[in-house]
Amino acid sequence: MTAEFLSRLQFAFVVSFHILFPAFSIGLASWLAFLEAVWLVRRTDPWRDLYFFWLKIFAVAFGMGVVSGIVMSFQFGTNWAGFSEAAGNVIGPLLNYEVLTAFFLEATFLGVMLFGWRKVSDRTHFFATCMVALGTLISTFWIMAANSWMQTPAGYALRDGVFYPDDWMKVIFNPSFPVRLPHMVLGAFISTAMVIGGVSAWYLLKGRFADKSRATLKLALAFLAIVIPVQIVVGDMSGLEVHRNQPAKLAAIEARWETRRDVPLTLFAWPDEQAQANRYAIDVPRLGSIILTHSLHGEVKGLQDFPADQRPPVAIPFFSFRIMVGLGFAMLGLALIGLWRWRRGTLEKPWYLRAWVVMIPSGFVAVLTGWWVAEVGRQPWVVYGVMRTSEASSPLPVGSVMASLATFVVVYLGIFGAGLYYLVKLFRTGPVPAPVREAAPHQTPARPLSVPQDAIEE
Numbered sequence: 469m470t471a472e473f474l475s476r477l478q479f480a481f482v483v484s485f486h487i488l489f490p491a492f493s494i495g496l497a498s499w500l501a502f503l504e505a506v507w508l509v510r511r512t513d514p515w516r517d518l519y520f521f522w523l524k525i526f527a528v529a530f531g532m533g534v535v536s537g538i539v540m541s542f543q544f545g546t547n548w549a550g551f552s553e554a555a556g557n558v559i560g561p562l563l564n565y566e567v568l569t570a571f572f573l574e575a576t577f578l579g580v581m582l583f584g585w586r587k588v589s590d591r592t593h594f595f596a597t598c599m600v601a602l603g604t605l606i607s608t609f610w611i612m613a614a615n616s617w618m619q620t621p622a623g624y625a626l627r628d629g630v631f632y633p634d635d636w637m638k639v640i641f642n643p644s645f646p647v648r649l650p651h652m653v654l655g656a657f658i659s660t661a662m663v664i665g666g667v668s669a670w671y672l673l674k675g676r677f678a679d680k681s682r683a684t685l686k687l688a689l690a691f692l693a694i695v696i697p698v699q700i701v702v703g704d705m706s707g708l709e710v711h712r713n714q715p716a717k718l719a720a721i722e723a724r725w726e727t728r729r730d731v732p733l734t735l736f737a738w739p740d741e742q743a744q745a746n747r748y749a750i751d752v753p754r755l756g757s758i759i760l761t762h763s764l765h766g767e768v769k770g771l772q773d774f775p776a777d778q779r780p781p782v783a784i785p786f787f788s789f790r791i792m793v794g795l796g797f798a799m800l801g802l803a804l805i806g807l808w809r810w811r812r813g814t815l816e817k818p819w820y821l822r823a824w825v826v827m828i829p830s831g832f833v834a835v836l837t838g839w840w841v842a843e844v845g846r847q848p849w850v851v852y853g854v855m856r857t858s859e860a861s862s863p864l865p866v867g868s869v870m871a872s873l874a875t876f877v878v879v880y881l882g883i884f885g886a887g888l889y890y891l892v893k894l895f896r897t898g899p900v901p902a903p904v905r906e907a908a909p910h911q912t913p914a915r916p917l918s919v920p921q922d923a924i925e926e
Contacts, residue, residue, distance in 0.1 A: 472861040474869040480843070482540045484836055485880055489533030491835050494608060494653065495660025497524040497601035501582075507922070512899065514680050521899035522664075525891065527582055530574075532887045536880075547869065551850055551860035558624060559614050560640060561793070566610035574603035589830040600706045611650055612724045616645035619842065620713045621851050643713050647706045648842075654699040655838065658890045659831025661695070662799060664688045666828030667895055669821040680899050686810060690804035696796060696892065704759070711760055714852060715769045717845035721781045722756060726770040731756035736790070739782045744772065744813070745798060776889040778848065788837035793835040802827055 500522055507515035527585025541563070542553045552559075580588060580596035595634070624631045633639050665688030673680040710718045718724075723739040723746050724731065730752035740747055757766040770778050802823060809815045844854055849862040 469866060469870075471864045471866050472858055473870050474866065474873055475543075475861050475864070476857065478547065478869065478873040479540070479543055481873070482841070482876060482880075483843075484542065485884070486533065486536040486540050487835060487839060488832050489536060490604070490607070490654040491527050491659050491832065492663070493530045493533055494604045494656035495658075496522060496529065497597075497604045498726070499660060499664065500526060500599050501594075501601045504597050504891065508590060508594055511795050515682070516576065516902045517899045518680055518684065521903035523582070523895075524578060524894050528887060528894070530578070530885055536884070539876075546872075547862050547864065548850075548860050549862040551855070554629055554855060554860070555618075556853060558617060558631050561633075562610055562614040562617070562640070565834075566614075568606055570603045570607035570610065571605065574600055577603070608653055608656070609649060612649045613640045613642075613645055616648050616734045617642050618851050619648070619846060620644040620709075620926075621854055627805065644706075644709050646707050647702065651702050651706050651838075652700070654695060655831070655835050656701060658692065658695060658799065659835055661688045661691050662831040663828055665692070666824045669824035670895075671814055671898060673818065673821045673825070684814070685806075685815070689803045689806035689810070691797060693807050693836055696800040696803065700796065700800075703793075703800060705845050707760060708762070709893060711768070714845070716771065716774050716778065716780055717785065718760065719769055719771045720761070720782045720785045720845050720908050721841060722768065723782055724768050724770045725772055727767065728770070729757065729765045729767045730754050731760065731766070731768045737786075739786050741782050780845050780847045785841045788840040788844075792834045792837040792841065795830045795837075799827065799834075801831055 492896075497820060500519060503515055503519040503522065507519060512752070513666075575597040577599040580593065581600050584596065585593050617639055620643040621723045622629075622642040623633060623635035623640075625710045665685050668681040668685035668688065671677045672685065710721070722731075723734060723737055725746075730753070732753050733755035734746065735745035735750045737749035737754065754764060756768065757763060760768055761768060769783070805818065809817065848857050849855065850857045852884060
């Protein structure tokens with residue numbers, strides 16, 4: 469229970485809580501742009517009702533994501549002063565670019581999107597929705613660029629223990645960034661689609677909003693049937709990147725202790741780090757080499773080839789990776805079964821709808837476990853291969869970090885618990901008829917010193 473360990477635990481708690489809301493708002497923003505585009509073409513009430521329903525959900529999720537993100541950034545100065553001092557020349561500008569290009573864009577058009585629908589034309593409001601969706605994607609771009617640089621640093625010079633950017637293009641487009649960015653965006657889209665489909669299935673089970681829910685359920689399962697195979701391909705590319713640039717992380721993910729060729733794929737095992745062996749292993753011969761190296765006799769380095777103080781923990785990456793992959797294939801199976809039942813006209817069988825409801829949180833769990841694989845597997849480095857986590861933490865008393873961690877847990881469970889309760893209430897209310905949208909006034913605002921149109925009474 470050192471200050472470094474507690475600081476890691478505190479940051480892990482905050483970022484794990486925070487990532488759920490951006491992942492949801494990234495997908496919801498694009499979903500809202502799609503709904504409004506359909507409404508502009510069809511001009512039918514159900515699509516407006518769906519838009520305004522999901523707009524309320526987006527507003528709450530976006531607000532909670534912003535608040536938790538701001539709190540998270542303060543910890544760079546309080547708990548990770550060593551990292552801020554050493555890597556601030558690189559990480560600071562990347563986070564500032566996110567604020568200048570994404571957060572300002574979102575904040576500007578979010579007001580029009582939420583409160584300007586009676587004041588602006590339909591097309592202007594749709595443009596605002598698209599800008600908010602674009603802002604969430606730009607925000608993802610910069611955050612993933614910063615995190616990916618910590619995973620695979622490039623384009624820098626290290627002088628007196630301080631990182632100085634030499635080539636910003638190499639800093640931003642570091643080796644892992646081109647794969648990790650689409651992996652995260654697709655994960656957010658999939659998580660949102662699981663919520664949309666699951667909520668729609670719940671309404672159908674309850675016999676509420678049948679026409680609207682039937683349409684959104686079909687959209688969700690069709691989207692998942694297309695996007696999840698793409699995500700599997702992107703995930704495979706991410707695995708190849710980890711094999712090239714972070715071999716110790718790959719060894720932890722696969723619980724490989726010895727370097728060897730013809731590596732089996734371990735479906736399940738109980739890694740024993742003290743004995744450096746796997747208990748109760750279920751292996752598929754040679755399949756590991758085929759998946760991890762795309763070669764029948766590919767070689768994978770084992771943890772024993774790395775110094776003991778440079779090995780990541782094994783259990784968390786090992787089990788988290790298998791949970792993530794297992795949920796991905798479960799979601800794909802759910803969507804493919806849905807397409808088959810849709811074609812046969814038996815989509816609304818109660819057992820299938822219940823399966824959707826049960827799977828609502830699966831996308832978020834996959835996102836969380838994916839981040840645990842990436843972050844725990846990077847240890848003991850905060851900047852992979854260059855700066856250790858122990859060098860990045862602030863020299864704080866253990867009691868201070870313990871107190872702040874306990875405060876975060878209590879406050880988050882209280883405030884954000886209330887936010888989640890409100891989200892559940894919104895879901896229970898459902899896509900009720902939306903308020904009437906008035907046409908935009910066709911008047912040109914008067915100049916400040918112009919004569920008023922109405923007479924001024926004495």
